[in-house]
Amino acid sequence: MSDRGVEDVDLLVVGGGKAGKSLAMDRAQAGWKVAMVERDKIGGTCINVACIPTKALVGSARTVLMGRHAKVMGVELDDQPLVSLDGLRRHKSFVVDGMVAAHKKMFADSGMDFILGTARFIAPRTVEVETRNEPIRLLRGTNVVINTGTAPTIPDLAGISESRVWTSETILQLERLPQRLIVLGGGYVGCEFASMFALFGIQVTLLQGPSCFHVRIPMSPAKWRASLPIKGSAYDWAPEPRLSVVMPITARLSRSLKTAPRCGARSCSSRLGALR
Numbered sequence: 001m002s003d004r005g006v007e008d009v010d011l012l013v014v015g016g017g018k019a020g021k022s023l024a025m026d027r028a029q030a031g032w033k034v035a036m037v038e039r040d041k042i043g044g045t046c047i048n049v050a051c052i053p054t055k056a057l058v059g060s061a062r063t064v065l066m067g068r069h070a071k072v073m074g075v076e077l078d079d080q081p082l083v084s085l086d087g088l089r090r091h092k093s094f095v096v097d098g099m100v101a102a103h104k105k106m107f108a109d110s111g112m113d114f115i116l117g118t119a120r121f122i123a124p125r126t127v128e129v130e131t132r133n134e135p136i137r138l139l140r141g142t143n144v145v146i147n148t149g150t151a152p153t154i155p156d157l158a159g160i161s162e163s164r165v166w167t168s169e170t171i172l173q174l175e176r177l178p179q180r181l182i183v184l185g186g187g188y189v190g191c192e193f194a195s196m197f198a199l200f201g202i203q204v205t206l207l208q209g210p211s212c213f214h215v216r217i218p219m220s221p222a223k224w225r226a227s228l229p230i231k232g233s234a235y236d237w238a239p240e241p242r243l244s245v246v247m248p249i250t251a252r253l254s255r256s257l258k259t260a261p262r263c264g265a266r267s268c269s270s271r272l273g274a275l276r
């Protein structure tokens with residue numbers, strides 16, 4: 001390949017997620033010539049569609065819980081807490097937008113070349129980057145780090161295609177709160193969404209097949225139930241009536257789950273579905 005138009009850097013990072021961005025900033029601050037290419041999420045998955053927005057919403061859910069039990073804590077409120085989807089969305093966007101802005105600044109301050117675009121390898125250690133507004137760029141790294149992360153997938157389960165299914169990403173864009181929600185998968189992502197939506201007043205059923213148990217420390221079903229975020233908290237005196245854990249799950253879904261791929265990082269975060 002001819003070198004024409006190729007920009008050489010000491011470190012080329014493809015994908016600006018958790019791991020890549022820290023390394024890129026660190027090396028840029030140490031004086032390396034660094035380029036980091038990110039397709040569309042400034043700050044990566046965690047900031048935009050995972051840890052941060054969910055924790056913002058968990059904060060809202062905890063506030064609902066506090067409001068419901070304010071009296072027990074000696075605080076008189078005029079009304080019971082009312083959840084507003086618009087309000088939740090505004091709160092989540094405020095938190096996420098603030099983090100994205102902070103990341104933009106950190107990237108610039110570190111001295112790296114942060115490029116918003118999609119990278120494609122065209123030669124060893126060399127990528128072509130298609131950006132939205134600028135001409136295509138060619139970058140070659142003495143060192144190259146691929147940090148393209150994971151994405152939600154929808155498992156191939158009987159009956160799932162006829163259902164209205166959200167993933168952990170699309171459920172963050174809900175246009176209205178459903179009345180009932182089935183969460184497939186009792187890993188940390190599933191438990192977090194199940195607890196949160198139950199506190200928002202939705203009838204939630206959390207399905208967890210024994211063949212795909214993601215809790216790392218082996219524990220009995222009773223202990224697992226007890227470990228669910230809302231029940232293991234300081235609010236034990238107020239078990240949530242709207243969250244039911246079904247285990248083992250129904251025979252049909254159980255058969256499907258048994259044949260579904262085992263939960264690697266890719267599928268865990270995605271076994272989240274909802275039925276109205």
Ligand SMILES: Cc1cc2nc3c(=O)[nH]c(=O)nc-3n(C[C@H](O)[C@H](O)[C@H](O)COP(=O)(O)OP(=O)(O)OC[C@H]3O[C@@H](n4cnc5c(N)ncnc54)[C@H](O)[C@@H]3O)c2cc1C
Nearest residue numbers: 015017018019038039044045046050051118119148149269
């Ligand atoms: C709902 C949810 C909640 C979570 N909560 C937590 C939590 O509380 N705490 C915690 O520690 N973890 C949490 N996680 C896990 C955490 O989000 C991931 O472990 C982490 O984001 C993975 O980081 P990463 O750097 O590997 O990948 P990512 O952050 O996914 O980064 C990869 C980046 O690469 C980009 N990319 C992909 N292909 C290309 C390409 N060709 N060119 C350019 N860019 C590309 C993508 O756009 C993406 O931004 C949660 C996950 C989910 C789904």
